[in-house]
Amino acid sequence: MGIARYWREIPQRYNLIGTKCGSCGRVYxxxxxxxxxxxxxxxxxxxxxxxxxxxxxxxxxxxxTPPPHFEGEEPYAIALIKMDEGCYLxxxxxxxxxxxxxxxxxVEACFRRIEEDGTRGAIQYGYKxxxxx
Amino acid sequence: MxxxxxxxxxxxxxxxxxxxxxxDLVAEAGISAIMDAGIDGTxxxxxYIGGMSAGRFVGQEHLGALAAEVSGLSELHIPSTRVEAACxxxxxxxxxxxxxxxxxxYDTVIxxxxxxxxxxxxxxxxxxxxxxxxREWEAFFGATFPGLYAxxxxxxxxxxxxxxxxxxAVAVKNHHNGSMNPKAQYRREITIEDVLxxxxxxxxxxxxxxxxxxxxxxxxxxTSVEKxxxxxxxxxxxxxxxxxxxxxxxxxxxxxxxxxxxxxxxxRAYKQAGIEPSDIDFAEVHDCFTIxxxxxxxxxxxxxxxxxxxxxxxxxxxxxxxxxxxxxxGLKSKGHPVGATGIAQIHELLLQLRGKADKxxxxxxxxxxxxxxxxxxxxxxxxxLEAI
Numbered sequence: 338m339g340i341a342r343y344w345r346e347i348p349q350r351y352n353l354i355g356t357k358c359g360s361c362g363r364v365y366x367x368x369x370x371x372x373x374x375x376x377x378x379x380x381x382x383x384x385x386x387x388x389x390x391x392x393x394x395x396x397x398x399x400x401x402t403p404p405p406h407f408e409g410e411e412p413y414a415i416a417l418i419k420m421d422e423g424c425y426l427x428x429x430x431x432x433x434x435x436x437x438x439x440x441x442x443x444v445e446a447c448f449r450r451i452e453e454d455g456t457r458g459a460i461q462y463g464y465k466x467x468x469x470x
Numbered sequence: 471m472x473x474x475x476x477x478x479x480x481x482x483x484x485x486x487x488x489x490x491x492x493x494d495l496v497a498e499a500g501i502s503a504i505m506d507a508g509i510d511g512t513x514x515x516x517x518y519i520g521g522m523s524a525g526r527f528v529g530q531e532h533l534g535a536l537a538a539e540v541s542g543l544s545e546l547h548i549p550s551t552r553v554e555a556a557c558x559x560x561x562x563x564x565x566x567x568x569x570x571x572x573x574x575x576y577d578t579v580i581x582x583x584x585x586x587x588x589x590x591x592x593x594x595x596x597x598x599x600x601x602x603x604x605r606e607w608e609a610f611f612g613a614t615f616p617g618l619y620a621x622x623x624x625x626x627x628x629x630x631x632x633x634x635x636x637x638x639a640v641a642v643k644n645h646h647n648g649s650m651n652p653k654a655q656y657r658r659e660i661t662i663e664d665v666l667x668x669x670x671x672x673x674x675x676x677x678x679x680x681x682x683x684x685x686x687x688x689x690x691x692x693t694s695v696e697k698x699x700x701x702x703x704x705x706x707x708x709x710x711x712x713x714x715x716x717x718x719x720x721x722x723x724x725x726x727x728x729x730x731x732x733x734x735x736x737x738r739a740y741k742q743a744g745i746e747p748s749d750i751d752f753a754e755v756h757d758c759f760t761i762x763x764x765x766x767x768x769x770x771x772x773x774x775x776x777x778x779x780x781x782x783x784x785x786x787x788x789x790x791x792x793x794x795x796x797x798x799x800g801l802k803s804k805g806h807p808v809g810a811t812g813i814a815q816i817h818e819l820l821l822q823l824r825g826k827a828d829k830x831x832x833x834x835x836x837x838x839x840x841x842x843x844x845x846x847x848x849x850x851x852x853x854x855l856e857a858i
Binding site: 338342346366367395396397398399400401402403404405406407410413415416417424425426427428429440451452463465 | 622
């Protein structure tokens with residue numbers, strides 16, 4: 338991913354900054370300019386909101402055929418996490434045996450390296466998930 | 471709005487067609503549809519062509535003008551538009567053409583879809599396909615396209631007890647149907663064991679749960695029902711043409727046992743046609759992965775939610791079953807040149823409705839449905855056709 342494209346989403350990737358609708362209270366990640374439930378009523382009322390980073394595995398898979406930027410990392414686990422605030426995030430599950438991963442498992446976000454832009458390019462970081470303490 | 475009919479269609483052979491370019495494929499499909507319809511170029515008022523990513527697969531954009539040119543229509547200067555909705559681009563091209571004819575803006579329109587996927591290496595093709603998903607919030611974190619459907623498969627298995635054998639039964643059935651389709655990419659039968667023993671791509675999906683990378687094109691000619699009578703007695707009416715959208719990312723949704731866009735598009739299509747799911751005799755559904763067919767036959771209302779796997783296993787969707795699904799072999803066996811798929815489905819409906827599906831002809835084919843999905847359900851396009 339290009340530097341500028343990665344850089345402008347650093348608040349989300351590093352600190353899980355989403356938005357909360359000032360009208361209904363729903364939390365969204367990534368941030369939304371408008372609440373899809375309240376629509377017009379939410380305009381101008383979407384506030385920045387930092388997720389706690391804790392959630393539950395809703396479903397998961399083990400990837401054996403990776404995309405180019407994950408080559409050599411396979412196999413690895415990808416899960417859809419229901420965050421405690423109610424929104425969903427997609428991310429890798431790390432530091433965990435595949436056999437232990439299950440639907441309903443409690444996880445917490447951690448800060449990790451995602452990809453490197455070649456051997457001399459920028460290293461791009463972001464969130465992954467590990468089993469909650 | 472006036473009634474619209476399909477008066478002709480054509481498809482190229484699907485497969486790894488190294489000897490053919492994108493332009494060759496578009497021309498071949500377009501010309502065969504025009505010949506099938508028995509019309510002349512001067513009868514055509516406009517063209518709509520679906521293509522997901524000619525820009526990245528062969529470095530060629532501006533597909534609308536290119537398609538008109540290679541189909542011999544450049545001297546007529548017809549309006550030609552490329553439409554894109556990832557793997558639903560073909561279905562969307564038909565929907566766009568349908569709107570143009572139904573509105574009265576144009577009388578006769580040629581619609582098509584094409585994708586030339588094997589001019590890049592397999593890994594690059596997979597990466598391009600991942601652009602149908604959310605690049606920044608799914609693909610960036612390591613999710614692949616099969617991975618997204620694997621997440622849905624795992625969820626379905628957990629919630630409803632769907633088994634790997636039931637997923638495999640979809641692939642086995644579609645390969646059986648495809649073995650009788652001369653245009654199909656893989657014309658060989660496979661067994662449940664073959665599927666379960668094939669390489670794991672994204673657990674629980676094996677290689678043989680996945681549709682292949684394919685070159686191919688398809689085309690169809692549509693006109694008003696009234697005008698269709700000038701060309702043929704064999705009128706196939708478009709009873710419904712519906713489209714729905716949804717969050718492009720899975721994480722942006724609230725349910726994972728279905729594709730909500732399919733449910734919504736189906737609701738609109740059945741309402742427009744004034745029929746119920748039980749009135750559909752057969753369907754071509756978007757089986758990009760085996761789990762996708764299982765969810766589709768539930769979301770379209772043919773089977774209760776959670777019973778799609780069982781239906782596949784018990785043969786209810788076979789050629790001689792309660793409701794034959796993917797008589798062409800589906801995306802799985804026929805192949806999935808993404809932009810062409812939606813129109814190729816329409817071609818199969820036409821063959822069945824006209825009684826020309828040869829060895830795979832089903833007994834009762836009066837009303838057929840085509841279901842075309844973009845990405846992991848960001849777009850769904852549904853058409854219902856009837857022989858009148």
